Amino acid sequence: MIHVEQAIRRVQRDVVIVWVMHILLAMAVIAALVGGSAIGIPPILLAAIPCILWVLLAVNGVRETRTALQWPTLIASGQLDEAERQIERSIRGFTVLRSVKLLSLHQLAVVKMAKRQWSDALKLSKAIAGHRLPKDQTLERASTLVLAGAAVQSGAMQDAYIAINRLRVMPLTLEEKLSLLLIECTYCGRLGAWAQLMEGLRDKLRLAELTPTELAAQIQGWLALAARKCGRKDWADYLIERCQLLMDPNDLRLLEPAFNELWEASGDNTVNDRGVNPV
16 A cells, blocks of 8 residues: 555656646647758648657546546445555556546545545645646535545644635535535534534534435534533434434444533433424
């Protein structure tokens, strides 16, 4: 397995080489057009040589791009080791498409997140942020989400704060908004910003209903903890009950040790004692 630092250095080196190659090929085309007649060779024919070379390299880059499209499927299916091996093979290889190299770093960061290797994911995402990214912002949004999540989990709250604020001004998709919601809840919970976490509670709950089961349980767990800290027992009991419907409390506490507090007060602290649904 390649070390994270090695992967970052390899991609940075390849990006520089790609820029140099583009400059050299462009200069070769200009030189061919200008000097072709002087040496008795048709300029267009001479200029075709660097152009053909660039096309051959680009074809290899397209092949690498098709391979990269398989990585999210491998990650989603839990084949993390296989995904990591393919990504590392791509990083060690060479392509003239800079976007493939940056995508490789991002997908490696996603794998590290799935393996709960927060520090490695943070390093990779910060390395991506140091490059000029495609204008459509797709990769920028995705890598910033990973950066924010990894920063929160690894305790780098300043990095998390910067990344979250960057995301708030980006045009996010619904899926990205849901991911950001969990990151923000975790961020506020880790800092103890309970009143801030309670703001817009109903809207957060509506969004949480759209997330996958495990994420919804974590979001509602943080909201339940905030409600308890703010003295809102009605909301706290309701949200704890919702968490238990979505996920086994023991599994939830393994994901987030802070949730131990939700169930440690009593042997059965799951039912709203007034029988009222706060919603």
